[in-house]
Every structure is written in C-alpha cells, then in structure tokens.
Amino acid sequence: MGVFSIAQTRFFENLDRILPKLSSKEKIDTIVAIPFEIMNSEGHESVAQYKLALTIAKEINDADRVGRVYEKMGLAYYYLGEYDTSVLAMTKAIEAYEKSGNQVRMGSTYASIGYQMKRRNLPTAFEYMREGIKILKPTQDETALSAAYNNIGVLHQFNDDLDSALYYFYLGYDLVLANKDSLGIPYSLNNIGQAFFAKGEFDKALNYYEKAFKIRSIKKDRNGIAENYRFLADVYFEQQEYDKAIENYLASMKIGEEINYTYLCQVNSDQLAISYEKIGDYKQALHYRNLNQTLKDKIINEQSNKAIAALEVQFDTERKEKELAIKSASVIQEKTKVRRRTSLLIGVLITLALLLFIALLIYRQLKAKQLHLQKENQLKDLIAETETKNKIYEERMRISRDLHDNIGSQLTFLISSMDNMKYISDGEKLKFKLTDLSSFARVTISQLRDTIWAMNKDKLSIEDMHIRILSFLEIAKENTKDIQFSFENTVEDKGFEFSPSEGINLFRILQESVNNAIKYASPEQVEISMKEERDAIVFTVVDDGIGFDELAVRKGFGLRNMQARAKEINARYELRSELGSGTHVIIEFPKNT
Secondary structure, rough: HHHHHHHHHHHHHHHHHHHHHOOHHHHHHHHHHHOOOHHHHHHHHHHHHHHHHHHHHHHHHHHHHHHHHHHHHHHHHHOOOOHHHHHHHHHHHHHHHHHHHHHHHHHHHHHHHHOOOOOOHHHHHHHHHHHHHHHHHOOHHHHHHHHHHHHHHHHHHHHOOOHHHHHHHHHHHHHHOOOOOOOOOHHHHHHHHHHHHHHHHHHHHHHHHHHHHHHHHHHHOOOHHHHHHHHHHHHHHHHOOOHHHHHHHHHHHHHHHHHOOOHHHHHHHHEEEHHHHOOHHHHHHHHHHHHHHHHHHHHHHHHHHHHHEEEEEEEEHHHHHHHOOOOHHHHHHHHHHHHHHHHHHHHHHHHHHHHHHHHHHHHHHHHHHHHHHHHHHHHHHHHHHHHHHHHHHHHHHHHHHHHHHHHHHHHHHHHHHHHOOOOOOHHHHHHHHHHHHHHHHHHHHHHHHHHHHHHOOEEEEHHHHHHHHHHHHHHHHHOOOOOOOEEEEOOOOOEEEHHHHHHHHHHHHHHHHHHHHHHHHOOOOOEEEEEEEOOOOEEEEEEEEOOOOOOHHHHOOHHHHHHHHHOOOOOEEEEOOOOOOOOOEEEEEEEEO
C-alpha cells in the first residue's frame, strides 16, 4: 500500500474517532470539509460519509447544510462516473438552497451542473450555466461569479465559439484582478491564452501564458509552473521553434516527475518524441517514445488500482448492509416463529412435492440436452484449437522460411568465404577480406535480431513498427554522414496490429529500399513515411538520388525479392524511378487482411 493510500485510510479512521465527540452541526461541517484529494480518490467511502451527514442534517432540519451535503455528494458521484446520480444530487442541493435562501450556493450549483455536462449535452450545459449566472449577478459575489464566467467561457470554447469564450474569460479576469485573487488571476490568464492558442494567434497566447507563469513563479506554485511550461512549449512547437519547445517540455517534465504528476509527464514525453523527430534526433525520439509507453502503462495501473480499491469499499459496504439485514430478519423471525412454523412447513412440503414431480417429468429431456450441448461444445473447442494450431504452424513456417532464405544463406556465404581465406597469402587482401566479412556478419546479426523481434510478439502494433523503424534509421544515420534521414508516422488507428510475418516482411521491404538508396542512388535525403489511406496502411521510401531505368533494373534479385515479400502478405508493391529524378517505393498494406 502506497503512502497516499495509507494517508487516506488513516483519514477515515481518524474521522470515525472524532465524529462521536462532536455536535450535530460540527459533524456535518467536518464531513463536508473532506479534502478534494480524498473525495476524488476515495469516492465510495466519501459518499458513505456524506449519507451519514445528510441523515443528521435532515434530523435537525437544517436546509442550508442539507444543500451543502447534496452538493458535495453530487461532486463525488461525478468523479465516480455516476453522472445521472450526480445531477440528481445537485438538483436536490438547489432545492435545499432555495428553501434556505442561499442564492450564492444555488447559483454556483446551477453553474457546476452546466460545467459537468459539457461533454454529454452541451445545449443543456449552457442552459444550466446561464441560469446560474442569472442567479449570481444580483448577489455581487465576485468570487462565485468569476468562476461561473470562466466556466461558461470553457463551454463556448468547446462549441468552437472562441470570440464568446474570450468575452467571458475577460469578464472573469476583470473580477479576479479587482479582488487581487492571486490564485484566480493566473487561472484566468491561462484561459485567455488557451482561447488565443485555439484561434492560432500564438504571439497573444504566449503573452498571456508568460504573465500567468510569472505569477505562479512568485507564488512557487510548482503544479501551476509545470503546466505553464507545457503551455509555453505548445506555442513554440506550433511556431516550429522546436529547440525552445523541447527546452520548455523538459522543464515541465522535470517538475512533473518531482511532484509525481504522471499525466503531465506522459503528455510531455509524447510531445518531446514528436519534437525530436522534427529536428532529426531519432535517438532521443526513440527514448521518449519508450518513456511515453511506460508512463501510459503506469497511468493504466494507477487507474486499475483505484478501481479495485473502490470496488473493495463498495463490497465492504454491501457486506455490512447484508449483515445488518440478516440480523434484523433474524430478530423478526424469532418473534414470529411460533405463528409461522406450521404454514412454513406446509409450504415447504408442497413446494418439494411439486419440484420432485416436475423433476421426474423433465429429467430425461434435460439429460439428453446436456449430453448434446456437451458434445457440441467439445466439437467447437476442437475446431477452434485446430484452427489456432494451424495459424501458429503457418506463422512459424513463414518465419522459418525467412530464417532459411536470409540468415541461412548468409551464414553459408560466411563459412564458404572463411574456407577460401586459407588460400590468401597477401596480408592486405586478407585484412580487406576480414573487414568485409565482419561487416557482412553485422548485417546478418541485425537481420537475425529483426526476425527474433518479430517472433517474440504475438502481434506487432503501429508503435512497435514506429520504434523499429526509428532504431534502423539511427543505425543508418551513424553509418552514413552525408545523407539526411526523416521519418513521419501519421497513422491514427493506433490499435491496428500486424502479425509477426506481416511485420517482418514490411520491415524487410523498407530496410531493403533504404539500403538500395544508400548503396546505389547517392542521395542527399531519404524520407520514410507511414500513413493511413482509406482501408490501408501505406509505407513509402522516397530518395532524391540519381534514379535508374526501371526496365533495366526490375530483373534484379533484390527487387523481385521485395515484390515476393509484398505478395506473401497481400500487400501492393510499387516502384517508380527515372534517371536523375530519384526513386519512390510504395507498399500498401490492406487493413482487412
């Protein structure tokens, strides 16, 4: 159990010890004051406490406290994902505030419902938000009103009405500025900056982000500073000032790691990977791609742990309620045992007799159906097992052929060459031959690693292909100093997967295409891309080299080998080239294979 989880457990243990010593109103106020972090992470336990407070508030007939409890309960249900229950609780809070005459809380609760509904029903969200502002205006409560203005601005931004969003953001900003609200001012400045960013007015966005950054720096608000570093980095990225973007993403990442802000670190690592790709630093891009995947897994694990903890609390609550119900039923049963014993026995005997009669009638039919279903299921399992084995066998045969055709032939060449070396007496020739064999062996090992990489996975994701291509380009970049390499991945279907055979064949075609460009084309630039077109994943390799006459070269073994690989996985292979105009290789892999 983590430190935070222990702290949460101790919080509720301390609460249980303190509450019996307090008056009714103090109990309600103490429960309503449960910190947001506890309420957000321990929603079910918090709701149980709010229900206790609600019972007490109703007993003492305190309408305002009833409203406060319902408002907090609605917020807890919202973060638990129980949205309808949340709206119901918030509506009851409004009714209680109306009864107590608390216009500020009533207006704020209307606005809260509107803000929470922004992703589910935007028109209804606007209705609630406008009603909340209408109620708040006469109260002249500037803190509540500025929050409502900022939130309705967010709704307009969701609706792509950026001018209206800015209008309300400025209204909220004027109020927090007049009140010298050091927490609200940077929040409003960032909202204004976000609106200008969405409009593409990056210089204005940068100006407001920098103002918010200065205030948060003075207050040493590390969470806010980390977020503002990211906002600044986003602007520099859009302005294609990638070095500045990287500098700010790294600063945000550093603070995020120190304060355990995992989600922010995950967003930053993703942007850093893209930024490093933009400047051609594939080694760093690969590092942050891998880090991004690690952080995604960490977030999923944290969310799973929270869900399990919530289920445990829910289970404990239900178990206690069941135990209480059983005890109550036992008491009632003891009091009425004598009166009901005779009728109960008669009822049981009649029921047993009927069940026995029905069982005798349908026993044979049930047994026959059971046997039929059992045989049918066994047959289905056998068919499924056979199909699975066939697929595994076919996949292994494909990869075995790849090992035999490529690695086997290359090892045979190495052995033959080493046998011939014993007849070479010239030292220089021998040294040259050894160097050539060393290089050839490295290529063979690299190809073997690629094949093992594919064999070690049941499926290869878009991200796996992305990372493998980056690794290959990093090696190519180290070995060729005069060629610029670039790689772009715009595939949006991140859930698409290749089989190991499909993945290794696609990678081999790309690898062969790049190697051909390096060896024969004398290019200054080689561009590789992976994109999505209609129902296919399309890979391209484009160089600006000397090109060649297609008719003269198509008979070569290397090109025939690439065509054969493409045909094996039902992909379309196309090669375009002209003397003096470079070469363009296209591999179109259908998604529905």
